[in-house]
Amino acid sequence: MEKILVIEDEVAINDLICLNLEIAGYEPVAFFDGAEFSRHLMEHDNYDLALLDIMLPGKDGFALLEELKEHGIPVIYLTAKGDLPSKVKGLRSGAEDYIVKPFEMLELLVRIDKVLSRSRVDSEEEIRIKDVIINEQSRTVTKNGREIALQPMEFNCLLTFWKYRNRVLTRDQMLNILWGVDFDGESRTVDVHVGNLRKKLDFGDVIKTVPRVGYRMEVS
Numbered sequence: 001m002e003k004i005l006v007i008e009d010e011v012a013i014n015d016l017i018c019l020n021l022e023i024a025g026y027e028p029v030a031f032f033d034g035a036e037f038s039r040h041l042m043e044h045d046n047y048d049l050a051l052l053d054i055m056l057p058g059k060d061g062f063a064l065l066e067e068l069k070e071h072g073i074p075v076i077y078l079t080a081k082g083d084l085p086s087k088v089k090g091l092r093s094g095a096e097d098y099i100v101k102p103f104e105m106l107e108l109l110v111r112i113d114k115v116l117s118r119s120r121v122d123s124e125e126e127i128r129i130k131d132v133i134i135n136e137q138s139r140t141v142t143k144n145g146r147e148i149a150l151q152p153m154e155f156n157c158l159l160t161f162w163k164y165r166n167r168v169l170t171r172d173q174m175l176n177i178l179w180g181v182d183f184d185g186e187s188r189t190v191d192v193h194v195g196n197l198r199k200k201l202d203f204g205d206v207i208k209t210v211p212r213v214g215y216r217m218e219v220s
Contacts, residue, residue, distance in 0.1 A: 001025065001026065001027045002026050002027065002048040002049070002116060003026070003027045003028075003029060003046065003047045003048055004021055004026050004027065004028050004029070004047065004048060004049045004050070004051060004112070005028075005029050005031065005037075005047050005049070005050040005051065005052075005073070006018055006021070006028050006029065006030045006031070006051050007031045007032075007034070007037055007050060007051065007052045007053060007056065007061070007064065008030075008031075008032070008051070008053045008056075008078065009032045009033065009053060009055075009056050009057055010053075011032065013101075014030050014032060015030075016105075017051060017078075017105075017108070018030055020105050020108075020109065021112075023167070024109050024164075024167075026112075029047070032057075033056065033057050033058045034056035034057060034058040034059030034060060034061070034063070034064055035057070035058025035059045036058060037059075037064065038058070038059050038063075038064060038067060041067055041068070041071060045071040045072075045073065047071075047073050048073075048074075048116060049073065049074050049075075049076065049112060049115060049116060050068050050073050050074070050075045050076070051075075051076050051078050051108075051112075052064060052065065052068070052075050052076070052077055052078065052095075053077075053078055053079055054077060054079040054081050054086065054090070055079065055080070055081065061077060061079065061090075062089065062090070062093065065090070065093050065094060065095060066093070069094050074096045074115050074116075074118075075094070075095045075096060076095065076096055076097040076098075076099060076111060076112065076115060077090045077095050077097070077098045077099065078099050078101065078103070078108070079098075079099075079100065079101065080100070080101045081100075082100040087100075096115045096118075097111050097114075097115060099111065106173055106176075106177075107176075109164075110177055113163055127162055129162070129203075129206060129219055130206065131143055131144050132148075132201050132203075134158065134159070134162070136159065139152075139155055141155065141158070141201070143201060143202070148200050148201060149200075150196075150197075150200065151196075153178060153193060154193050154196055154197055154200075156178055157174070157178060157190075157193045157194070157197060158197055158201075160174065160177050160178060161197075161207060161215070161217035162217065162219075164217075165217045165218075165219050166216065166217065166218060166219065167216065168210050168213055168214055168215070168216045169214050169215055169216070170213055170214040171190045171191070171214050171215075173214070174190045174214065174215070175189070175190060178190075190214075190215075194207055194215055205218075206218060206219065
């Protein structure tokens, strides 16, 4: 289980992020003070990612970024500082991403997954769902030992369902994840890809429709 630091001094926001990280299958570790975390980091650095506020008591996020980089921990800034100079400073200093509050939790989870995907050393690991094997690195799918041809977006759709398995995804959320927030197409685009996946992989009992909402991949 990947460990994610949540360094945020607002208790309500910190608690909300940690709750959603736990639901998504991560292990969150919360800190509320920059200086306290800095002392902790000197002896404990086995973390996969840090979600870092800039305006913190004790020591600010810009100073902490340098320390986190020394320990090889990637950083996503979560901050109310939405001015361009702060964004440029944060990204040029080495942050992987910069998210301005308020933000959508699903968007945060997607960005976390993208950063972690770049740093995972076990990306060769295969995903098994029933008699289907998914290899993310080679982008191949086999069923009972036979390769199943998926279109690129079908494969991306399948991975999205896996990464948010056992959670309901609305059609709009799927559109935003797969095509971006500026996608002008219709939500039926998602239905078509889901239908293709169900047919090709015999996933009618795996990718389930949630009436009037969207879809959920149910796996144990």
